[in-house]
Amino acid sequence: DGDGREVADRLLTAAMRTIEQNEAELGRLDAVAADGDHGLGMTRGMRAAVAAARLVDGQSIADSLLAAGTAFADAAGGASGALYGVLFAETGAGLRGEITAHTLAGAVDGAVRAFVELGKARPGDKTMLDAIEPFRVALREHAGSGVAEAWRKAAQEAVVAAQATANLVPAKGRAARLAQRSRGHADPGATSFALIVTAIGEVLGR
Numbered sequence: 667d668g669d670g671r672e673v674a675d676r677l678l679t680a681a682m683r684t685i686e687q688n689e690a691e692l693g694r695l696d697a698v699a700a701d702g703d704h705g706l707g708m709t710r711g712m713r714a715a716v717a718a719a720r721l722v723d724g725q726s727i728a729d730s731l732l733a734a735g736t737a738f739a740d741a742a743g744g745a746s747g748a749l750y751g752v753l754f755a756e757t758g759a760g761l762r763g764e765i766t767a768h769t770l771a772g773a774v775d776g777a778v779r780a781f782v783e784l785g786k787a788r789p790g791d792k793t794m795l796d797a798i799e800p801f802r803v804a805l806r807e808h809a810g811s812g813v814a815e816a817w818r819k820a821a822q823e824a825v826v827a828a829q830a831t832a833n834l835v836p837a838k839g840r841a842a843r844l845a846q847r848s849r850g851h852a853d854p855g856a857t858s859f860a861l862i863v864t865a866i867g868e869v870l871g872r
């Protein structure tokens with residue numbers, strides 16, 4: 667239906683705003699043990715994702731998220747660019763048909779599988795996955811509470827998990843080379859993921 671594109675625009679715009687507001691902090695976290703470009707890349711990616719989703723031909727959430735994911739990957743660059751691109755696009759691909767908390771949880775399952783296939787991270791490697799996996803599990807666990815409530819509960823898990831990555835030492839990505847420096851600081855990708863799902867939770871069902 668025609669509503670899907672508007673909903674996608676609202677969610678993606680909320681995600682873009684929180685990334686813009688936290689660009690400096692994400693850059694600072696990425697500079698602790700890597701190249702400091704995570705804030706800049708995420709801002710570029712989210713702006714391109716919002717623009718592409720607005721221009722898309724189709725009218726469903728699926729069409730919008732597929733376009734957003736492709737644009738995100740092209741514009742953001744870097745490891746996280748391709749990985750977030752897959753997350754957006756594959757979540758969209760899983761959302762053809764009726765959207766319930768259960769179909770949403772299934773779409774996120776599929777997106778996380780594709781994400782892991784691409785990035786090959788394991789839990790505890792101190793990557794985005796350490797916020798994404800608890801989010802995925804909680805979304806399924808709370809699916810009985812409906813889309814908005816389940817999403818917000820899962821987002822809270824992602825925030826806690828992202829903060830807990832400060833205790834980990836990176837085994838994947840650029841930061842793995844200066845791994846010990848990263849101790850005591852949260853992973854930038856896990857932090858941006860928690861910000862995005864929190865912002866989406868705040869506008870869902872409102």
Ligand code: ADP
Binds near residue numbers: 856
């Ligand atoms: P780059 O490292 O290319 O500069 P970014 O700075 O934008 O890219 O993103 C860094 C983030 O990407 C890390 O904090 C981590 O969360 C995530 N990341 C890097 N490599 C992987 C991977 N193989 N699997 C999952 N996440 C990864």
Ligand code: MG
Binds near residue numbers: 703
């Ligand atoms: Mg970087």
Ligand code: MG
Binds near residue numbers: 701703744745
């Ligand atoms: Mg880089």
